[in-house]
Amino acid sequence: MSGTAEKGGGNLLRSLDYSVLQQCMHCGMCLPACPTYVETLRERSSPRGRIAMMRAIADGDLETSRVFAEEMYFCLGCLACQTACPAGVDYATLIEQSRAQVEASGVLDRGQRRLVRTLLLRWVFTSRRRIKLLAKALYLFQRSGLRRVVRASGLLWLLPAKLRDLEPLTPEIQSTFTRRLYEQRYRSLNPTSPRFRVGVLSGCVQDIAFSHVNADTIAVLQVNGCEVILPEAQQCCGSLHAHNGDLASARDLARANIDAFSTEEGGVDAIIVNAGGCGSHLRHYDRLLADDVEYAGRAAAWSQKVRDICEFLVEIDFRPPPASPDADVLRVTYHESCHLKHGQGVSAQPRRILESIPGVELTELAEADWCCGSAGIYNITQPEMSMKLLDRKMGHIGDIRPQVVATGNPGCVIQIEHGLRLKGLSARVQHPVSLLAAAYERSRVEAAQRDFSPESLIVEGS
Amino acid sequence: MDSAVLSQFRSIIGDDQVLDSAEDLSVYAYDGTATLRVAPACVLLPETVQQVAAIMTVAHSQRLPVITRGSGTGLAGGAVPVEGGIVLCLVRMDRIIEVDEANLAMVVEPGVITQRVADAAAAAGLFYPPDPGSIKISTIGGNVANNSGGLRGLKYGVTRDYVMALQVVLADGQILNTGTKCVKDVAGFTLKDLFIGSEGTLGVITSINLKLIPPPAAKQTMIAHFESMTDAARTVSEIIRHKIIPCTLEFLDRVTIGCVEEYVAIGLPLDVEALLLIEVDGHPAEVAEQAAEIERLAGEHGAREVRRAHSEEEATRLASARRTAFSALARLAPTVVLEDVTVPRSELARMVSHIAQVSERYGVKIGTFGHMGDGNLHPTFLTDERDAREMGRVEQAMREVFEFAVELGGTITGEHGVGLAKKPFLPAAIGPVAMDITRRLKADFDPEGILNPGKIFD
Numbered sequence: 001m002s003g004t005a006e007k008g009g010g011n012l013l014r015s016l017d018y019s020v021l022q023q024c025m026h027c028g029m030c031l032p033a034c035p036t037y038v039e040t041l042r043e044r045s046s047p048r049g050r051i052a053m054m055r056a057i058a059d060g061d062l063e064t065s066r067v068f069a070e071e072m073y074f075c076l077g078c079l080a081c082q083t084a085c086p087a088g089v090d091y092a093t094l095i096e097q098s099r100a101q102v103e104a105s106g107v108l109d110r111g112q113r114r115l116v117r118t119l120l121l122r123w124v125f126t127s128r129r130r131i132k133l134l135a136k137a138l139y140l141f142q143r144s145g146l147r148r149v150v151r152a153s154g155l156l157w158l159l160p161a162k163l164r165d166l167e168p169l170t171p172e173i174q175s176t177f178t179r180r181l182y183e184q185r186y187r188s189l190n191p192t193s194p195r196f197r198v199g200v201l202s203g204c205v206q207d208i209a210f211s212h213v214n215a216d217t218i219a220v221l222q223v224n225g226c227e228v229i230l231p232e233a234q235q236c237c238g239s240l241h242a243h244n245g246d247l248a249s250a251r252d253l254a255r256a257n258i259d260a261f262s263t264e265e266g267g268v269d270a271i272i273v274n275a276g277g278c279g280s281h282l283r284h285y286d287r288l289l290a291d292d293v294e295y296a297g298r299a300a301a302w303s304q305k306v307r308d309i310c311e312f313l314v315e316i317d318f319r320p321p322p323a324s325p326d327a328d329v330l331r332v333t334y335h336e337s338c339h340l341k342h343g344q345g346v347s348a349q350p351r352r353i354l355e356s357i358p359g360v361e362l363t364e365l366a367e368a369d370w371c372c373g374s375a376g377i378y379n380i381t382q383p384e385m386s387m388k389l390l391d392r393k394m395g396h397i398g399d400i401r402p403q404v405v406a407t408g409n410p411g412c413v414i415q416i417e418h419g420l421r422l423k424g425l426s427a428r429v430q431h432p433v434s435l436l437a438a439a440y441e442r443s444r445v446e447a448a449q450r451d452f453s454p455e456s457l458i459v460e461g462s
Numbered sequence: 463m464d465s466a467v468l469s470q471f472r473s474i475i476g477d478d479q480v481l482d483s484a485e486d487l488s489v490y491a492y493d494g495t496a497t498l499r500v501a502p503a504c505v506l507l508p509e510t511v512q513q514v515a516a517i518m519t520v521a522h523s524q525r526l527p528v529i530t531r532g533s534g535t536g537l538a539g540g541a542v543p544v545e546g547g548i549v550l551c552l553v554r555m556d557r558i559i560e561v562d563e564a565n566l567a568m569v570v571e572p573g574v575i576t577q578r579v580a581d582a583a584a585a586a587g588l589f590y591p592p593d594p595g596s597i598k599i600s601t602i603g604g605n606v607a608n609n610s611g612g613l614r615g616l617k618y619g620v621t622r623d624y625v626m627a628l629q630v631v632l633a634d635g636q637i638l639n640t641g642t643k644c645v646k647d648v649a650g651f652t653l654k655d656l657f658i659g660s661e662g663t664l665g666v667i668t669s670i671n672l673k674l675i676p677p678p679a680a681k682q683t684m685i686a687h688f689e690s691m692t693d694a695a696r697t698v699s700e701i702i703r704h705k706i707i708p709c710t711l712e713f714l715d716r717v718t719i720g721c722v723e724e725y726v727a728i729g730l731p732l733d734v735e736a737l738l739l740i741e742v743d744g745h746p747a748e749v750a751e752q753a754a755e756i757e758r759l760a761g762e763h764g765a766r767e768v769r770r771a772h773s774e775e776e777a778t779r780l781a782s783a784r785r786t787a788f789s790a791l792a793r794l795a796p797t798v799v800l801e802d803v804t805v806p807r808s809e810l811a812r813m814v815s816h817i818a819q820v821s822e823r824y825g826v827k828i829g830t831f832g833h834m835g836d837g838n839l840h841p842t843f844l845t846d847e848r849d850a851r852e853m854g855r856v857e858q859a860m861r862e863v864f865e866f867a868v869e870l871g872g873t874i875t876g877e878h879g880v881g882l883a884k885k886p887f888l889p890a891a892i893g894p895v896a897m898d899i900t901r902r903l904k905a906d907f908d909p910e911g912i913l914n915p916g917k918i919f920d
């Protein structure tokens with residue numbers, strides 16, 4: 001067969017427990033849930049078709065070809081198929097293994113792609129220091145006025161189309177990252193006799209572009225009686241690596257995080273994540289490190305402790321806020337992050353939280369759990385399909401015109417904000433905990449005002 | 463495949479709708495049936511009836527086998543290709559042409575997903591009852607070609623009962639229109655009926671005129687728990703004997719309940735031997751009366767508990783749990799082979815206990831569920847296709863189940879069709895006269911034998 005390669009000799013799909021592949025009985029029940037199938041109506045772009053190709057490769061009937069490789073990256077990795085599958089197929093493992101197989105075979109290798117991959121996966125995203133450094137540079141570019149000059153000058157047109165389209169998708173970098181916020185404000189607010197001791201994962205994108213969401217996460221945990229710690233040595237969760245065929249780096253990062261959280265004195269009751277994509281991956285450290293003699297046991301214990309912030313709040317019976325976050329009624333809708341819903345099964349909890357907030361009027365979004373096209377770095381690698389999905393999402397949002405689109409994953413926030421701008425829709429995008437934190441904050445201010453209001457003074461004085 | 467022929471196809475439907483890469487061919491090698499896999503020579507995805515007719519003209523002149531395909535969820539191997547064959551996949555012909563509220567009818571292309579048919583009818587305040595377990599993904603063309611049943615078959619019948627007219631492209635590319643929008647029509651033979659259930663062997667269905675009905679005003683869903691399978695079967699017979707026709711009367715055994723609950727987690731009891739899912743619909747007063755009567759009958763025949771669904775949402779959850787039964791059984795074994803035997807309803811208890819005996823005698827695990835109200839059971843064999851010895855035992859066990867069904871006055875397939883899976887058993891089930899007529903009809907419609915060759919009979 002032309003253009004195929006099996007470099008490195010190994011066949012990672014063959015090394016996979018065959019029962020994982022055989023679990024799919026090709027009934028097709030997942031097809032209507034798969035965004036790439038519904039858009040293309042091609043069997044090979046369906047979960048059933050993808051698994052059939054994986055199995056054919058494991059059986060030696062098909063080679064790890066370029067067509068196969070491209071199909072593996074055309075898959076969003078949204079895991080909607082996994083939720084839909086009655087047979088319990090573990091698609092997450094299959095797609096990770098397949099992408100690793102693609103990378104091992106080298107069929108997609110071209111100078112530029114390899115360089116970018118090595119730079120990002122092996123160098124930038126394996127070190128928090130380098131991530132922050134890059135973020136600082138980006139921040140300076142965005143705030144110094146340089147960006148305005150660049151945008152106005154038309155210089156962007158010198159970039160290849162893919163990169164040029166990317167520019168509006170770069171998130172606004174925050175001036176202060178999570179660690180500094182924590183040290184400056186929150187560490188001292190930890191309750192003195194806490195109900196739980198929890199560790200918060202600050203994430204990469206969340207940390208540099210949405211550090212306020214991390215701050216809100218810490219704040220709501222504290223309001224609910226949790227002592228929050230933020231382990232210094234924590235790293236990127238490694239989902240970017242695992243989803244892009246670099247399982248070795250993913251394993252290194254997993255081990256580093258397990259170490260970082262366990263060296264904290266006394267350990268933690270739960271590991272809290274507020275980004276759907278990271279959480280879904282963190283929960284699977286057990287699977288990722290299953291063959292690691294030293295870490296397998298610790299990874300299993302770790303996976304037991306990982307909680308999405310909304311899930312955890314509901315689990316510990318969070319305090320409903322007495323006040324509303326805004327003076328007026330807020331029309332809110334909820335978009336489900338794929339990896340929160342399909343990767344972690346967290347779907348009712350964020351809605352429970354939103355419904356508990358006074359003044360919030362929650363309207364269901366049609367196809368709330370249909371991928372928005374963000375899908376990690378999918379909007380960069382597959383802009384065309386990504387835009388189709390974004391259009392579909394915007395159509396539904398346009399139908400109900402909410403003031404706030406609440407969602408629990410930074411990738412979705414960036415993508416949906418981008419879509420809203422393109423369509424000229426005026427909603428803002430927020431994490432559910434940010435609305436909750438705002439409601440708690442207003443409750444606190446109102447209570448303080450009540451306590452110190454002139455009337456209360458008069459009553460006391462009379 | 464011959465490149466000149468391929469380029470003819472490309473000029474008919476466009477380059478990107480002709481697939482022939484090794485990868486594409488490997489993913490159209492199967493349908494929903496276990497263990498069957500044959501890669502075709504090419505896959506064509508036409509969008510219009512003219513394109514289908516042009517493709518058939520070429521295929522006919524070249525004597526190329528054509529395997530029509532919808533979503534490939536069939537369970538008898540009907541859409542599994544033959545070597546050198548063309549897969550004609552109709553999923554792109556997915557327009558709803560018209561919802562005719564005045565005549566209670568709907569015209570659709572064959573690639574429309576069954577669920578969309580039901581939704582479009584509901585949006586017009588009407589009702590399309592046939593609801594196969596695969597409703598969310600099966601195509602209406604596939605439903606017609608297999609004359610599919612569903613969970614509501616007991617009261618509302620099967621796909622055939624809702625087909626008023628068909629447009630069919632014949633083997634040589636001619637276009638046949640058969641049937642009208644009229645409720646009464648005796649102009650000539652009712653040719654449309656020949657194509658319903660013909661499994662792609664007589665023609666390619668390109669347009670379907672469906673009958674719709676007014677929806678029932680009320681419904682009530684119930685679940686009855688039993689500690690013995692025979693009690694459940696007897697309850698079914700009793701309900702029917704009391705002249706109550708529920709719209710749904712579905713059955714799950716212990717093995718199936720466990721798998722379904724693992725998937726949907728809706729609190730099904732795990733310690734019972736059998737569970738009946740019952741739905742009555744109609745006028746509110748009638749519904750209330752029938753529900754009470756069913757509760758009484760179930761109680762008298764050993765039901766441990768009868769639980770009513772409290773909301774529409776709960777009812778839907780229960781029904782969709784039942785729909786996934788077959789796929790959910792795959793949690794227990796790598797290969798699941800399901801049967802589709804149907805017996806007269808009075809014989810259900812005997813059939814059910816025979817299946818249990820067979821399972822024990824051959825040492826193969828069987829999960830059974832099905833449309834008990836129709837007498838249509840799906841004993842599902844849980845096995846591993848890589849274990850040749852066990853597969854041998856499975857085959858023998860299946861044969862015994864078939865033979866017993868026929869002995870009881872039943873049939874080898876209630877709704878999935880014959881395809882490849884039941885082909886060896888057809889002659890015994892329908893007899894030599896029917897086989898002869900079937901062959902003659904086929905020869906007449908398809909003299910070159912290019913339409914889904916090797917399916918139903920040789």
Ligand SMILES: Cc1cc2nc3c(=O)[nH]c(=O)nc-3n(C[C@H](O)[C@H](O)[C@H](O)COP(=O)(O)OP(=O)(O)OC[C@H]3O[C@@H](n4cnc5c(N)ncnc54)[C@H](O)[C@@H]3O)c2cc1C
Nearest residue numbers: 532533534535536540595596601603604607610611662667
């Ligand atoms: C989980 C599950 C549950 C199911 N539940 C039920 C059920 O409750 N009741 C039931 O009856 N079936 C059920 N089925 C079987 C199957 O879904 C039905 O037979 C369905 O009608 C097949 O539709 P399809 O579009 O997938 O057809 P395919 O599998 O693609 O094709 C089926 C047959 O029809 C032919 N065909 C398809 N389209 C056309 C056309 N336009 N013109 C001519 N021939 C055509 C094919 O050649 C083939 O022989 C179930 C299947 C699964 C996987």
Ligand code: SF4
Nearest residue numbers: 024025027028030085
């Ligand atoms: S992944 Fe699951 S739902 Fe999809 S075809 Fe396979 S078994 Fe069926």
Ligand code: SF4
Nearest residue numbers: 034075076078079081
């Ligand atoms: S992960 Fe998403 S895109 Fe990929 S096969 Fe599953 S449903 Fe389709």
